[in-house]
Amino acid sequence: MAKIRIKLVKSVIGKPEKHKRTIEALGLRKIGQVVEKEDTPQIRGMIDKVNYMVEVIE
Numbered sequence: 452m453a454k455i456r457i458k459l460v461k462s463v464i465g466k467p468e469k470h471k472r473t474i475e476a477l478g479l480r481k482i483g484q485v486v487e488k489e490d491t492p493q494i495r496g497m498i499d500k501v502n503y504m505v506e507v508i509e
Contacts, residue, residue, distance in 0.1 A: 453490040456487050456508040457498060459483065479505070
């Protein structure tokens, strides 16, 4: 299966609790951190939920 790289570009401070937990579930902790995940519908849904805080590098 294909991999996608996800980068945190905006802080989670002051954001809704559900969005903070979604960022944590993606494995992101610091601004600028990049993680590599499988490209599944579940991961894509999480990215769509917090798309204003992350950047997808394909």
